[in-house]
Amino acid sequence: MAVASDAATALRPLDPAYVLKEAGAVAAIVFALSISLVGFKTEDVPGGITVVTRFGAVAIVTVIAFFGRLGLILLREGRPFPVLVTALPFALALFALLLWDQLFAPEIGLRRFLPFGDIIVNWLLAIFAAILAGRAAWTFRHEPREQSAEEREKKMDRVVAAPVQRAARLVGPLLLGFAIILPFLPIADRRLLDIGILVMTYIMLGWGLNVVVGLAGLLDLGYVAFYAVGAYSYALLATHFDLGFWICLPFAGIMAAFAGILLGFPVLRLRGDYLAIVTLGFGEMVRIILLNWYDFTNGPDGISGIPRPSFFGLPFVRNPPEGTETFHSFFGLSYSPIDRIIxxxxxxxxxxxxxxxxxxxxxxxxxxxxxxxxxxDETACRSLGINPRNTKLTAFAIGAMFGGFGGSFFATRQGFISPESFTFIESAIILAIVVLGGMGSQIGVVFAAILLIGLPEFFRELQQFRMLAFGATMVTIMIWRPRGLLAHREPTIHLSDEKTPTGHN
Amino acid sequence: MNNRATSDHHDTSLLTVEHLSMRFGGLVAVDDVSFRANDREITAIIGPNGAGKTTMFNCLTGFYKPSVGQLTLHHPHKGDYQLERMEEFHIPQQAGVARTFQNIRLFPAMSVLENLIIAQHNELMRASGYTVTGLLGLQHYKRAERKAVEFSRYWLDRMGLTARAEWEAGNLPYGDQRRLEIARAMCIKPVLLCLDEPAAGLNARESALLNELLLFIRDEHKIGMLLIEHDMSVVMGISDHIVVLDYGRKISDGTPESVRNDPAVIRAYLGEEEDAELPPKVARDIKKN
Incomplete structure (x- = not known):
């Protein structure tokens, strides 16, 4: 047992066979996955479709996976030096190449030295290498210490989540200020504004669903149903009765809230997985009804010509009908299509x-x-005289109401809706935002929405691999913060009347 | 057997259990049990494991609907309630019956203070106009909330938890969790407090503190208590009246002294293996044999 006493400082001898086996296994998995996902690509050519092979990329991916895993093993075994000397120059070289390529001289053709054809993948690779180098440098300075997942979670909660949650009082107004002036910044083009609108729609939906999932703990996989109810309420009211957006908005919310209660009643006794299955079914039911009730909803053809919202009765159109004023003519501006987006x-x-x-x-x-x-704890609630039925139904109704508001905004923005827009994936994305943001956290929803909606929009370059990036983001967050980015809860009531006794922490 | 002890105090009885039976399919968990519990008294319900004590509690607090029987709560101010006919979430607020659980059921991720505030939910809901006027941020609700906080502060002080009011309840030490659960039950301002093994898992010092607390609640808050307990030092130390169950049937009913010497009780406990659960006299008997 003499070795054990020194174990803290002495390094365990590495078994090369074991190391190679583990790194090789990872490389083999990556190879098996990428040979089909990356190795073959269909491309449209005149007169048909053709398969392009990209075995070079597969080889690069496999080699990178092998060395990446090797680096992680070395770090785990307390040997950061070789990792640092390999990863750091690699990351630096890659960054230099990328910057050179993007900023100064794309025409020189340095691009062919980059491992991947897609620039964004190279950036990711550089970032991963930099993270690896950073971890190696960190291991140099600090003793490697085994932490249990729970310990790490608690530490993260204290070091990251709690201060961020408190800083939210500052960050919130800052983000809000930024959101307010964004349309007037020089970077604001049509695309950025569209992404902003999309992100904010999801933030709103996330906050709505947060009531049901984050606060009441009712796993709702059919949230898109309320989104659909809101959208169709507005679309039908507006096209049949010629009502404006602002009048229809409360109706859409109320209709969605009723739909929420309608869903709530049968699922009162269900919990967890069973609740999730029923809500999932509810979401699909609503979509299928919309698809098949042709006389009412116009079925798969959807509803078009949904009126756009007007600025206190002033529409955003170039050529108004005779005798009516428009936004630009009223304010004496020249017509610009971006006004409506703003x-x-x-x-x-x-x-x-x-x-x-x-x-x-x-x-x-x-x-x-x-x-x-x-x-x-539902049992404890009942023992304290809380009516679980009413409480759950209010949660469903209020959550659904915001879904309805979001839906009618969606309808007015698109001008056209069809059941196609309300598929399960929407529910999944909204739920992912809430869960990744940290159940019950308001600012967490904002970050998660930016991460999950904003980033994939910027990753459009990756085309069909965009969803892969989406998945990778989710997996990363779930490994790093299994309870969500900002799953920290502050008490809602304090003994003394002062609002924030948070000077100490 | 010893029914006279209770029938003497007929005028102050708080709870009357008549012919209570609870069947789960073929299993009879509680079989035709009748007894009374008096106001401002601690009534202990003891018996070997599986005797039907917790089942009876669940019937009393509405978690189970009894197969047969009548459970009447004689509320000192509001009249009688038939507990077996009420929804479980109406019982605490209307009839004033509070309970704790054998395996502590706090709201672990919420703060200690919030746990106590939730117990005053219905009052606060009314004050917040069922959320409608509360959303407007009216002073009326603010005042009601302050009052609820002050009421909670009383119990926090009593339990020695004031300094930890902002802690997550799940992070409290075990003994404090037990006490918090009792405080939470008291926050619904009950007339009958049902405690399901409050001393389970407590050390000797905490157990003594618990005795003191329960006597304090009985004497200062003037309410009746039902107590399921295995710890005989608690049961014999503080109960005014003991009901003994075995295999779902009542086998003895009376003062601690009379129950201790009841041959039926001794017989029931002889089958038990754990010495700790035996009344002292029984333990002596076993040693003799």
Missing amino acids: FLYYVILLLALATNAFTLRLRKLPVSRAWEALRE
Whole structure:
């Protein structure tokens, strides 16, 4: 046992066979996955479709996986030096190449030295190499210490989540200020604004679903149903009765809330997986009804010609009908199509802010505490006289209401809706935002929405591998923060009346 | 057997259990049990494991609907309630019956104070106008909330938890969790407090503190208590009245002294293996044999 006493400082001898086996196994898995995913690609050519092989990329991916894993093993065994001297120059060289290529001289042709054809993949590779080098440098300075997952989780909660949650009071207004002035910044083009609108729609939906999933702990996989109800409520009311967006908005919310109660009743006794299955079914039912009730919803043809929202009755059109005024003529501006986008941007900003204000206020009320208590322990709730039926139904109704608001905004933005837009993947994305953001965290939803909606939009370059990036983001967050990015909870009520006794931490 | 002890206090009885039976399919968990529990008294329910004690609690608090029987709560101010006919979430608020659980059921991710505030949910819901007026941020609700906090503070002080009011309840030491659960039950302002093995897992010092606490609640808050307990030092130390169950049947009912000497009780406990659960006299008998 003499060795054991020195074990803290002495290195265990490496078994090369074991190391090679582990790294080789990872490389083999990557090879097996990438040979079909990366190795073959179909391309449209005149007169048909052809398969392009990319075995070079497969080989590069496999080699990188092998060395990456080797590096991780060395780090784990407390040998950071070889990792540092390999990963750091590699990362630096890659960054240099990329910067040179993008900033100065794309025409020189340095691009052919890059391992991948897609620039964005090279960036990711450089970042991974840099992270590996950073970890190696960290291991140099600090003793490698085994931490249990729970310990790490607690530490992360204390070091990252709690300060961020507190900083949210500062970050929130900053983000809000940025969101308000964004349309007037020089970087704001049509594409950026569209992404902004999309991200904010999802933020709003995330905040709505947060009530159901994050607070009440009811796993809802059919949230898109309420989104659809809201969208169709507005579309049908507007096209049949010629009502405006702002009048229809509350109706859409109420209709969606009723749909929420309708879903809530049969699932009152269900929990966890069973609840998830039923809500999933509900989401599909709504979509299929919309698809098949041709007389009412126009079925797969969808509803077109949904009126755009107007600025206090002033429409955003170039050539108005005789005798009516438009936004640009009223304010004496020249017509610009981006005006409408900016207006939509502010509408969704307003809706999202309203959702935020409403849900933050709810947090301070007994109903929200009852939701959380219900999530924690339903039996204990009943023993304290909390009516689980009403409490759950309010959660479903309020969550659904925001889904409905989001839906009618979606309808007015698109101008056309069909059941195609309300598939399960939408529910999954909204749920992913809530879960990754950290259940119950408002600012977490914002970050997760930017990460999951904003980034994939920027990853459009990757084409069909975009969803792969989406998946990779989710897996990374789940490994790094299994309870969500910012799963830290502050008490909603304090003994003393002062709002924030958080000076100490 | 010893029914006279209870029938003397007929005028102050708080709970009357009549012919209570609870069947799960073919299994009879509680079989025709009748007894009374008096106001401002601690009534202990003891018996070997599986005797039907917790099942009876679950019937009383509405978690199970009894197969047969009548459970009448004589509320000192509001009149009688038939507990077997009420929804479980109405029982705490309307009839004033609070309970704790054998395996502690706090809201672990919420703060200690929040646990106590949730117990005052229905009052606060009314104050917040069922959320509608509360959303407007009216002073009326703020005042009600402050009042609820002050009421919780009383119990936090009593339990010595004030300094840890902001802690997550799940992070409290075990003994404090037990006490918090009792405090939470008291926050619904009950007339009958049902405690399911409150001393389980407590050390000797904590157990003594618990005795003191339960006597304090009985004497200061003037409520009745039902107590399921295996720890005989607690049962014999503080109960005014003991009901003994075995295989779902009541085998003895009376003062601690009379139950201790009841041959039926001794017989029931002889089958048990754990000495700790035996009344002292029984333990002596076993040694003799």
